[in-house]
Amino acid sequence: MIGWAIRGLLVAAGAIAALFVAREAENFTIVQGMVAVALVAAVVLLVALVRRK
Known part of the structure; x- marks a missing residue:
């Protein structure tokens, strides 16, 4: 369960990071x-x- 959340987070982060840095760049990770x-x-x-309300 936690693994799925982390994997989804890294997929989203990879997509966003790819907008700013090339995937082949050394500092992409x-x-x-x-x-x-x-x-x-x-x-x-x-x-x-949300909980504050």
């Missing part, structure tokens, strides 16, 4: 990881704002 962290932060913020 770093950019993908940074985008994944930003997506996790956005989801946590969204959940916190």
Whole structure:
């Protein structure tokens, strides 16, 4: 279950990172990881704002 969430997160992060950096670039995995962290932060913020109401 957690594996699916992480895989989906990395797929989304890879698609977003590919808009800014070529997949063949040496630093693509770093950019993908940074985008994944930003997506996790956005989801946590969204959940916190929804629960606040």
